[in-house]
Amino acid sequence: MTINKKEEYLIYKLADNMKGCVKIDADLFRKLDVKRGLRNEDGTGVLVGLTNIGNVVGYERTADGLRPIEGKLYFRGYEVSDLVHAVLREQRFGYEEIAYLLLSGRLPDSEELEQFRHLLVDNMSLMSKTTLNIVELEGNDIMNILARSVLELYTYDANPDDISRENLMRQSVELISKFPTIIAYAYNMLRHKALGRSLHIRHPKEGFSLAENFLYMLLGNHYTPLDARTLDLLLILQAEHGGGNNSTFTVRVTSSTCTDTYSSIAAGIGSLKGPKHGGANIRVHHMIEHLKQNIRHWDDEAEISRYLHKIVKKEAYDCTGLIYGIGHAVYTLSDPRAVLLKEMARKLAEEKGRMEEFEFMERIEKLAVEAVYDIKGTAKKLCANVDFYSGFVYDLIGLPIEIYTPLFAMARIVGWCAHRNEELGFVGRRIIRPAYRCVADIRDYVPVGER
Template sequence: MKKEYIIYKLSEEMKSCTKIDNELFQKYDVKRGLRNEDGTGVLVGLTKIGNVVGYERIPGGGLQPIPGKLFYRGYDVEDLVHSTIKEKRFGFEEVAFLLLSGRLPDKEELAGFLELLNDNMPLEQKTKMNILELEGSDIMNILARSVLELYTFDPKPDDNSRDNLMRQSIELISKFPTIIAYAYNMLRHATFGRSLHIRHPQENLSIAENFLFMLKKDYTELEARTLDLLLVLQAEHGGGNNSTFTVRVTSSTGTDTYSAIAAGIGSLKGPLHGGANLQVIDMVHHLKEKIKDWTNVDEIDTYFTRMLNKEAYDKTGLIYGIGHAVYTISDPRALLLKELARDLAKEKGRDKEFAFLELLEDRAITMFAKVKNNGKTVSSNVDFYSGFVYEMIGLPQEIYTPLFAMARIVGWCAHRNEELNFDGKRIIRPAYKNVLDVAEYVPLKKR
């Protein structure tokens, strides 16, 4: 029997054996995707790290949409961002300190923490060479493999004591920018035939500045500050987002840090999670071509109606970058990013494109409500603007999702540390209801 036929036959049988009637989920009160009927997440744990707020409960148990808020260790992210912008400094390192320690650093502590991060940015020579030798066009895959390889160079890879977890956290936060920059430069060389540039991280630069230096050498101050803002906004998003929950699930088994973080990378890579920014930028490029007059509301509304009715673009019925699992009226990350995106568009002479994006955002929300007519309140999410911002900074699409990982490694480490250190910890072990009848075994010779 040919191998191709065996695979085909097994694939056909997989189609039937994986089918489960939808009514069974209601019959057994199963929360698909760990979601309640009202769309909220099933409460599975407690945390003191991040808080994502998009609605409030009203008497009677209903949900009332409210402007979105994001808190890091109790601090409003808007306050953290506006403070760094006002003081013209970089904020990602301060946020990393806050999420790891639970408190804000003073000036001396922040300087020492930045120095510690810089000290840990260079890679072991073997790790560096292995990245340069890795084949593949997917930087997320290379990042995951590189993280697993770091296990072999760690003198205490399986030690889950507090001191060791903090050391590993700092080293991972420091090394992610270097791994991603080197991996892309190797991809650029091997796949596109460009010159290979390996630039070592510099002292006294922020993580955002060092990343841009290692990736492309030249950058403007506004580019670095905008990237820093994106890192701040994507550093943490509660314990329920898929990749962070993945890290907590694997960490609850007591496995090593590198295995848990590699699992988180695999989760973030998915197009329904961290890969969403690529879908937005592809959609926007498509709309730039299809919409003849970028200021014509009727033309935009007509095309969005066709998209929502699965008649245009990829015919999924989705407008990418619109809607979120928690945020309703607004995503605070999108609002904050939009502030700097406007300034960056002016610097780059792309004001017309930014105005088009703003109009798309407004009309997408309006047409979603009109066409879907389901009473659901939606807003743009951070992905709606992040791809455009990356593009203006001059960053290639291959690293959009890895940049998300470069920010979220902070939240992953904070949640892993919390999972392993709170009192009464237990392995995360939910249940699945089996809905198949018991079968009688038939001996091989009688089948």
């Protein structure tokens, strides 16, 4: 937008006025019993719906209040750690099986799983129009390109507004299939434009898992079997996390209006893009890089602890007092996703010859919690969350930081679709429409000429 000096001044004036009108006394939330951020006073989420899909457990309620417990995550009633251990034990890829479970409500038999794998690969290719559109899109943010590409898919859908079960499932399968292709093509397109390198358009391969196909389309043959299995694990761990996380709730809110699938999923992408949600692993990555540069002896716990104490006291790094990747809204003693991912990170670090960095992160994980407890007390129990190790794992695989958050979307699309389908499948469903309490003073209108 091009503006002149007068218009620039008007915008400044409007912004200056906004400074005052956006202020609300925080004490009013408690006084009027308004659940700020849909949170209770103890930090737990306000129950706003029912679901059969996922359950996030980090504490239990007792007569004395909340009791911290080891974290558990359930998909359709199955504990995720059990699902993951089965996949790792059999040394196979599991994301497709989890996607089938989340979409249909049950685990597939071997024939159904094989058919579903073929279905996903068959739908991974993009129309030439969509591929050309990705190449021609302006901007360098892949989440933005992903959202615009999803909205474009509406144009090529013969029944985009049909919310029958069959059509919703067809759209779900197509979106799960196409997200890896869109993200891989978008990254290679941006690299081509920025560095003048050849533009590689690699087509998905039959017989490859979704994780393998993504790495192949992005990197060619420059990845190892362990890289692919680790990415598959990450996709499983991030596929679903209950209906209360911000992006999934966004999908459910928009779906409750009976809007089309593409509009609803694009809204979820916009939510996930935020640094407080899907962009959190990038914050962890930048913080770890800062610690590597400012801590001389990575094996000296005393030195590490001193620096972490400075961060919590707002004397170092970005002076927010936050250690990114530590703490979670629900999990208390442990985040089961972080526990599972940490073990894969160890194996991958061994393969890549980067155990020194892994052990450094282990020390940070332990000492960061202690630093927060020392300065802020132990009232809120803390643990490393999945973001703490995910950025490190992406880096070990050789994935660029530009696709960290898009990868989260690539995993979570199946959870979004499952929740959208559930929201629209309710009998007697109602539009989600919470209330806000207005605290503005009543004023009399004054004519323009008298102000």
